[in-house]
Amino acid sequence: MTIVEYFARRLAFVIPLVLGIVLITFLLVRLGGQEPTGLLAGPMATEAQMNLIRSELGLDKPIFEQFAIYLVNVLQGDLGKSWQSNSPVLDEILIRITASLELLLTSMALGALIGVPVGLRAALRPRGIFDQVSRAISLVSYSVPTYWMALMALFIFFLALGWAPPPMGRIDLAVFPPPTVTGSYFIDSLIAGDLEAAWSALGHLILPVCVFTLIVAAPIIKQTRAICLEVLSSDYIRMARLYGYGRKKVWRMTLRNALVPIVTYIGAELATLLAAVALVELVFSWGGLGQWGLNAILFGDFAAVQGYVLVLALFASIVYLIVDLIVLIAEPRAATR
């Protein structure tokens, strides 16, 4: 099977997934939600005015027709307008998504960089001291809610110690943000050669990244350890031992076989974390996609909620496709499955 065929098959799985999620949210938000009509028209509106707004928003049509219209619009790049800001949802998403990705991808990379080696080291000697300690730490950080850890970090490092800048955005108020290239203030400042801005952006990045890294590393440690132990107890590792492969060689074989499941796991985690990062954004007033999405949900901003969910679903799908590609390259069995 060629890679193209393989991807065609994966897409056949991903597209219904995205459609399904978009439909579910569409139905939930439209059927269960309070209409924005009243909020838009104000308390003094007459029934006629309300109807006018309804038909303007297309809310008088049957729900599946509304969904069909929405889908057609989405395919043309029109995600509708946020009634809160009255600007196109797509624009709102595009100016915010890099801020979220900056936070998410940095933390995820660090989390994997810490989590995988720690998990491996723990699996090397199960129930040894290192294993017990790392297990305890990861269990605790697994049980700490993201937002509370962020609040505590803020209290300690901003208020008590004064090391961190105030939790108000991604750069000091007195510093001009760099011209947008990637959307990450830190990288953009470096590109613009503005060291002061870069320093400020970095300062704002450190604390939220540290908090989120701790959150994402815990399950990676746990899973890496479990995967390694499973490989170590497999028939082929037992056979390798019986054939005189020494500890190092057995360990190398284990790593090689554990790699694909670990990458798959990290991918699956990453796919769902774009939503979780919202909580960190909220506490640090990060101004990213997540904070905006939560706000849209709270205020029943239909188009914005739909757009947010769509982006989350697309992001998850893209991550899954990338993971599939990695697996396809690293794992001979995948291509024949």
Added chain:
Amino acid sequence: MTLLEVKDLHTHFVKRDLDNKTRVAKALNGVSFTLDQGEVLGLVGETGAGKSLTALSIMGGLPPSARITQGSIKFKSKELVGLPREELDEIRGRDITIIVQSPLTSLDPLARIGEQLIRVQTLHRRISREEARKNALRMLKAVQIPDPEGRMNAWPHEMSGGMAQRVLMALSLVNEPDLLIADEPTTGLDVTVQAQVLDLLLDLMRSRNMATIIITHDLGVVANYCTKVAVMFSGTVVEYGAVGDVIDNPQHPYTRELIDSIPDRIAQRGYRRVGGAPDLYDLPAGCLFRYRCPKADDACGTPPPSVRFGPNHTAACHHLTPASSAAD
């Protein structure tokens, strides 16, 4: 010269149960046998008798909860019990190899068949990859795998059970070991293929004058392929001797039970068990077979003596005398 000498081997499993009691499963309770070059020993007995565990004890491949508590295993006069892993790793895979059960899951899924055959050679010998490659190919031909050149580049998941079994055979033979242990080498294979595989294996062993241990519950295999046999029950060898003596003139009641049950054996599933085997966690003193034995009486409460019937034939039972014959 004696190649392998296993003497009074005891292997126990230790676990602690949920009531915080340490429980010991006495899985092997004094296994002894010897093997010379060119000999083929059959280890026969029902599931749980300790056949595979004997093999794993020799290979140093016991699970973490198992310990050799007593006895010795001498290979070419070298004591294997307590040997550091580094030294053991120089012997296993080169001088002693094993054909494990479950062939489909025992090959490294991320290495091609050829690579695995080459790897096991370069691990143990100073040999060029080119030379190792030639050996590998020769070995695949010897185990009669169709299209050996093509199979060198195949992945394990592309193998059928029978093919994987042959690859395992090739792996076990490619370093030309002095001793090969074949653990149920024919389970999972078609009946028609079983004989073919065994014929092939034994031809290859004989042509190199290697010693072989075949673990099986099939007395037919023992009769056809082995030179000597050790009949195991509950971790003990109850009867031991040359195949001719033991099969034609069985002494121990358990051996007789095995031979009597051949006609109505339930294919692939081992033997119809007349009764259970004793609980390994709570072994009684004395003869372990006495709860199933037609001859059991009060005398069986003490450990049975080893009774000799010929230069190469012994059985452990209270109710045998060296003079007694097959007709009882």
Added chain:
Amino acid sequence: MTTTTMTPEGDETFRSRAFARIAGITYHSPAFTMGAIIVLIFAILAFAAPLLTPYGPTQTFPDHVLSPPNAQFWFGTDGNGMDIFTRVIYGARYGFGIAIPSLMLMLIIGVPAGLVAGYMGGLVDDILLRSFDVLRAFPTIVLALAVVAATGQSLLIVIAVIGFLEAPIFARIVRAEVLALRSGELVESAVVVGNPTWRILVLHILPNAITGATAQSAIRMAWAVRVSTTLAFIGVGIQAPAPEWGVMIRLGAEYINTGEWWIATFPGLALVGLVLGLNLLGDGAQQLLDPKSQDSR
């Protein structure tokens, strides 16, 4: 032994046997024992809340707004002048009040779904697996948020949403057990004897399948507590002034930057404690159920 002649012999052996069992469990999984103790403490807090504090959970002390921890208010008071210690203790009721019913819901939906899917196979199985994939592939917390925000801010809705979203996990566990058992001899012989399908499902497969689901239960309860408090923190679901930990952290978040740390800290610690306890319990149960766990090291 000589001084215990007063107690009947049976009691004595029962007690020593119970101690041995506890010691054995602790030896194999210290996590289980630790988790059990933590969860037990929280259960006691939830039950005995009115006995442990002289104040009511929403009682305000206008003269003591934002007072730091002191002898009268152990954990201090919040911006409304409510005693945080009291509210933290009452919060345990919300924790269990959400975790237990939503677990029940997960089981009520998930176990039959898994039984049927595993036993029937075919289309039913496909639909179940596919819907599970969709839920797995997507951050369910956002769905929960959207649903709760859209359908109303009540405790019942929160429980229902959590129960529905996590039910597929149990369905999958039970389904896997059923598939393993269906090919086994136990069910085979039940079919041969002529048992009707429902009887085989209920009598033969269910008890075995349940075992596989028990270890997951504590972990799912931990998840339910986390999600419900997260929703409350964001401002969806349970609302102030309810003494719910998420609500309390939300109230305290405003004050973190001005130094009133105690408002958000103590409910958070309680939340971490209960979630950790449940996770330890679940982790430990998994260890104990693993047949290899009793091997000596």
